[in-house]
Amino acid sequence: QPGGPASAGPLGVSTSTEPTAKKPRAVPLCPRVPALDVRTALTEHALAKRAQRHLLRAVAGSNGGEESRRATSVPSGHARNAEAQLTLHGISESARDEFLRQARLEAESWLKSDAAKALEQARRKAVQEQLQEWYMARDVAQAAKDEQEQALQKQRAEAEEHARQQWRKRGEDLRRKVSEWRTSQDEQRVRAACESRKSTGREVQQRTVLTARGTRGLAHPPL
Numbered sequence: 001q002p003g004g005p006a007s008a009g010p011l012g013v014s015t016s017t018e019p020t021a022k023k024p025r026a027v028p029l030c031p032r033v034p035a036l037d038v039r040t041a042l043t044e045h046a047l048a049k050r051a052q053r054h055l056l057r058a059v060a061g062s063n064g065g066e067e068s069r070r071a072t073s074v075p076s077g078h079a080r081n082a083e084a085q086l087t088l089h090g091i092s093e094s095a096r097d098e099f100l101r102q103a104r105l106e107a108e109s110w111l112k113s114d115a116a117k118a119l120e121q122a123r124r125k126a127v128q129e130q131l132q133e134w135y136m137a138r139d140v141a142q143a144a145k146d147e148q149e150q151a152l153q154k155q156r157a158e159a160e161e162h163a164r165q166q167w168r169k170r171g172e173d174l175r176r177k178v179s180e181w182r183t184s185q186d187e188q189r190v191r192a193a194c195e196s197r198k199s200t201g202r203e204v205q206q207r208t209v210l211t212a213r214g215t216r217g218l219a220h221p222p223l
Helices: 044-064 076-085 093-111 114-219
Strands: none
Touching (some): 093 114
């Protein structure tokens, strides 16, 4: 008998050297990776991925009964690599169309399921929350912008008021200096007039004295 007799292992499990046939892999009825977004479930890319999974499951199912016969001659890793390399472009057009048709039917059925509806509801809820966060962030940013604009307007108003006050102060200083200058000029003119009158009075007095002396001299000539 090929392979020799079976012997018990350390845990009491048979360690027969004869090759054992592998069980066929179960073909799942639903896709392993369902569409995460109902909006893209019927796109060309999503349908192609579904059809590719259908193709690989079909190949795995058809090869399941033959794996036991090929176990002694073909390594299982080689078989898996061959399956992985098989694509929709490597089969006939009619077969490819059939897999795509199955993919579309499966996608349409999935879109009607409670899981798809729950997923879409969760997506819309997430979008609504994101919109609310965006609106809140926008309102906060707008409030900060308005506050900054108000602060700038206040600064500009204060600067303009300060400039007006400085201008008024310079005008008042100028008017005060002009008034002081005019007062000084008036005082100087008054003093000059007083000095002029005093000088004129002294001159008149001197001429009067001299005239009086001259008159006395003529009236009483010396003997």
